Amino acid sequence: MKTNKWTLPLLFVCLLNTANIGAQEVFRADFETYESTPYLFRYGNRGSLGEYTYKPRWIYSHQVVDNPVYSSDNTSNKVLEYTTMEAQNYGLKFRLPTPLALEQVKEIQFKLFQPATVIGRNTYDGRQPATKHDVCIKLLSEFNAINDFRQDDGILLYKSVSSFTETGVWTTFTFLFDPADYSSQINKFTEGVKGIAILPTYNATVTLNEDDLYLCYMDDLVIRSTPSTGITEKYPSSASAIYYADERLHILSELAESFSLDVFDLQGNHLHHYPSLHAIDGCIALPLDLPRHNTYIIKTCTAITTTTTKISL
Secondary structure: OEEEEEOOOOOOOOOEEEOOOOOEEEEEEOOOOOOOOOOEEEEOOOOOOOOOOOOHHHOEEEEEEEOOOOEOOEOOOEEEEEEEOEEOOOEEEEEEEEEEOHHHOOEEEEEEEOOOOOOOOOEOOOOOOOOOOEEEEEEEOOOOOOOOOOOOOEEEOHHHOEEOOOOOOOEEEEEEOOHHHHHHHHHHOOOOEEEEEEEEEEOOOEEEOOOOOEEEEEEEEEEEEEOOOOEEEEOOOOOOEEEEEOOEEEEEOOOOOOEEEEEEEOOOOEEEEEEEEOOEOOEEEEEOOOOOOOEEEEEEEOOOOEEEEEEEO
């Protein structure tokens, strides 16, 4: 099983291995029983009220099924199956039994399994196939359960988008949330967090053929009021510190293996891509023109670890 953990520090980050210390669950959905399966509904679709002609957006489904891939990575008996023709920035949303204050939402964790990605598959309308397949989540300040095409307001954690190209294995995704990183949007939550949406085909932005629907399984959705993290020892991830100085991006790394690096702005625009970097004597200094008075997201990936770092210049 591969685990993706996302953190959002202020300037540069030391990436640490973590242990479950004092983590408090405030919501759990494991789909094993009726009681542990929350109310859920489609999040987002193309279309508008009053459309009665055929639309690809109508072709989707979700149901609780037997775990098709029972293994040490996921020993659950029941999981949630999701299929869709529209592999867009859509997904499923889950209503919380009681709204949570933003301060109660520190960590969101869930498992996904997919037999195949969306990348490269033929499309319904003849457009170019998808070249990206990511996962994102959204904290919902509203929860509409009437119109499937209406996307509820809230906070999309676009700073923590995770690549989802693993197939044939259960993958655990962990998003750490700090309201300070989305301070301009927190005023939406006058009644608290009402739900959470998982978007398993984020950034794919294609519509597949009707006989080739996207399929994935979801399980063990957990929200914690304190992260399941306690500092124990240094974690061998792709970078141990990142900072910008003298028109260069400096990456400190103890890894012997190579890693990729991508730079995004806060709007999600992809600014720079380095497919293969290798630290010499524990450091890399990349000549990089980054305008000042901005904040950037630096994503580094090895074969087993993906890490996101936020730097403010």
